[in-house]
Amino acid sequence: MSSIPEQLRLKFDRALVDAFGEELAGTDPLLASTNNPKFGDYQANLAMSLAKRLKQKPRDIAQQIVDRLEVSEICEPPEIAGPGFINLRLKREFLEAQLQKMQGSDRLGIDPTETPQTTVVDFSSPNIAKEMHVGHLRSTIIGDAIARVLEFHGDNVLRLNHVGDWGTQFGMLITYLREAYPDALTQPDALDIGDLVAFYKKAKIRFDEDPEFQETARNTVVKLQSGDTETRQAWELLCDQSRREFQKIYDRLDVQLQERGESFYNEMLPQVVEDLEKQGLVVEDQGAKCVFLEGYKNKEGNPQPLIVQKSDGGYNYATTDLAALRYRIREDGAQRVVYVVDAGQGTHFDQVFQVARRAGWIPEGVEATHVPFGLVQGEDGKKLKTRSGETIRLKDLLDEAVRRARADLEKRLQEEGRQESEEFIENVANVVGLSSVKYADLSQNRTSNYIFSYDKMLSLQGNTAPYLLYAFVRVQGISRKGAIDFENLGEVSMSLQEEPEFVLAKHLLSLSEILDEVASELLPNRLCQYLFELSQKFNQFYDKCPVLQAEEPLRTSRLVLCDLSARTLKLGLSLLGIEVLERM
Ligand code: ARG
Numbered sequence: 001m002s003s004i005p006e007q008l009r010l011k012f013d014r015a016l017v018d019a020f021g022e023e024l025a026g027t028d029p030l031l032a033s034t035n036n037p038k039f040g041d042y043q044a045n046l047a048m049s050l051a052k053r054l055k056q057k058p059r060d061i062a063q064q065i066v067d068r069l070e071v072s073e074i075c076e077p078p079e080i081a082g083p084g085f086i087n088l089r090l091k092r093e094f095l096e097a098q099l100q101k102m103q104g105s106d107r108l109g110i111d112p113t114e115t116p117q118t119t120v121v122d123f124s125s126p127n128i129a130k131e132m133h134v135g136h137l138r139s140t141i142i143g144d145a146i147a148r149v150l151e152f153h154g155d156n157v158l159r160l161n162h163v164g165d166w167g168t169q170f171g172m173l174i175t176y177l178r179e180a181y182p183d184a185l186t187q188p189d190a191l192d193i194g195d196l197v198a199f200y201k202k203a204k205i206r207f208d209e210d211p212e213f214q215e216t217a218r219n220t221v222v223k224l225q226s227g228d229t230e231t232r233q234a235w236e237l238l239c240d241q242s243r244r245e246f247q248k249i250y251d252r253l254d255v256q257l258q259e260r261g262e263s264f265y266n267e268m269l270p271q272v273v274e275d276l277e278k279q280g281l282v283v284e285d286q287g288a289k290c291v292f293l294e295g296y297k298n299k300e301g302n303p304q305p306l307i308v309q310k311s312d313g314g315y316n317y318a319t320t321d322l323a324a325l326r327y328r329i330r331e332d333g334a335q336r337v338v339y340v341v342d343a344g345q346g347t348h349f350d351q352v353f354q355v356a357r358r359a360g361w362i363p364e365g366v367e368a369t370h371v372p373f374g375l376v377q378g379e380d381g382k383k384l385k386t387r388s389g390e391t392i393r394l395k396d397l398l399d400e401a402v403r404r405a406r407a408d409l410e411k412r413l414q415e416e417g418r419q420e421s422e423e424f425i426e427n428v429a430n431v432v433g434l435s436s437v438k439y440a441d442l443s444q445n446r447t448s449n450y451i452f453s454y455d456k457m458l459s460l461q462g463n464t465a466p467y468l469l470y471a472f473v474r475v476q477g478i479s480r481k482g483a484i485d486f487e488n489l490g491e492v493s494m495s496l497q498e499e500p501e502f503v504l505a506k507h508l509l510s511l512s513e514i515l516d517e518v519a520s521e522l523l524p525n526r527l528c529q530y531l532f533e534l535s536q537k538f539n540q541f542y543d544k545c546p547v548l549q550a551e552e553p554l555r556t557s558r559l560v561l562c563d564l565s566a567r568t569l570k571l572g573l574s575l576l577g578i579e580v581l582e583r584m
Helices: 004-022 046-054 058-068 092-103 136-154 171-180 196-209 211-225 229-253 262-278 317-330 343-358 394-416 422-442 454-458 467-482 500-507 513-522 526-543 556-574
Strands: 031-033 043-044 079-081 087-088 116-120 156-161 282-285 288-297 303-309 337-341 368-373
Touching: 004 031, 004 043, 004 046, 004 058, 004 513, 043 211, 046 058, 058 079, 058 087, 058 229, 092 500, 092 556, 116 136, 136 156, 136 229, 136 337, 136 368, 136 394, 136 422, 136 454, 136 513, 136 526, 136 556, 171 196, 171 211, 171 229, 196 211, 196 229, 211 229, 229 394, 229 422, 262 282, 262 288, 262 303, 262 317, 282 303, 282 556, 288 343, 303 317, 303 343, 317 337, 317 526, 337 343, 394 454, 422 454, 422 467, 422 526, 467 526, 467 556, 500 513, 500 526, 500 556, 513 526, 526 556
Parallel strands: 116 156, 116 337, 337 368
Antiparallel strands: 031 043, 043 087, 079 087, 282 288, 288 303
């Protein structure tokens, strides 16, 4: 079953063609949800926009459409209002039938798309031997949610981790590895570098103080690039060490990623530059190979170059991204490539996409998009730091969220005089802590900066993970209290009576529109907002309408509303990478 607007769009299309001929096929009916229930549920605004083209008054156009609009199964008779709005009110029987279908489907009545796309989601992408910082955490959380939504949508998703595992810094790191851990290569299993970030800092100090070290480091870069076996091994060793650290975070967050780091594209770089040259896009400027960009000027007002090969023969971050984009489209068959990377890299992606487009590497119909996000700030509005002013390690940040969730829980248990096992406490604290971090991030419009506040994200009130988890728990409570097996409610015939039931029913049935929207606009906060409103509407319904105490057939019908609310929450949260709890 397709979303309600989707079903209505088909009806409008038929009416339009019928009234004004084939040329109008595919015209967007400009459907919008009405913000005032007085005008029904949806409003179609196309009559106004067709006036010029059809040389008729909007109200007359609206009338001709309405005369041919066959929506009697879905809506009450349409009404024309104001200059030519067509107002539609969903019929009770239709809502009831839709809910019944939704209940009988394990995808809640949402079919996978008929036009699946191969989509690359490039996300997380930390750098070897450098801090995996909160920016990477944001990318990991947002990228994972986007990938999950697209997977559910039916797309063929490739989750790629574009790890920064190549570059001149490895000369320094390998030289230091040999110096500080001479046995590393012969006994790699015994190697425990520990904190690679600290390792990086020490290597940097050696590099800065000792010209001989610098010389060795530079030679090591050359050896690494030419594929010298031992140097390669040392590089592998460092990558493995980092990889293990990253993996711990991914496991905790339940994030799947396929690593395809920058080094993967290394061998393709000369060809990329050569192909750009063949197309006449490359200009040599002081020994460097450049593509001059359209629409970018430097301070003097001259065209700005994108350097694709430096004068020393080395390649840049951008060259690798050009190779990666081309590979993803040609070899992976991607029709859509999305980059979940901080907003600060907007210019970089814009330039890379421009050059790739001019080179003809992004064919018609293929989309390359930067999905930017803002900074994570401390409660003082400045960059998130520890009290002593250092960057926060992700592990510590997650631990702290879990620790606080546990403290909140223990306090609540005490107040309520509840006894729970250690296993229960640990699990609830873990789920609440981690989902709060995820949800706080996802519920913001990703393009803005967001203020990291443990207190806000862990609150049981407001648009938070605990509030949503609690709504789910409430339904589980109903099932326990009434000994209800939601999976076997028997013969169900829906019956909507009270206003809160209608409000909840309509909201439940709009999930598929929201998911379509998130899949196209890549804004997970839309899904968060939907789930938040669902929890509110469920709570209002549950406060106003007796469920277990109601008479049949109302009782079963209301139980279905409870069940659908819980299943929708569970599905929606799972698409955000958040698991639910039976009790909390
Ligand atoms: N490693 C980069 C960083 O930490 C992010 C890479 C993003 N992806 C890409 N294809 N450039 O800033």
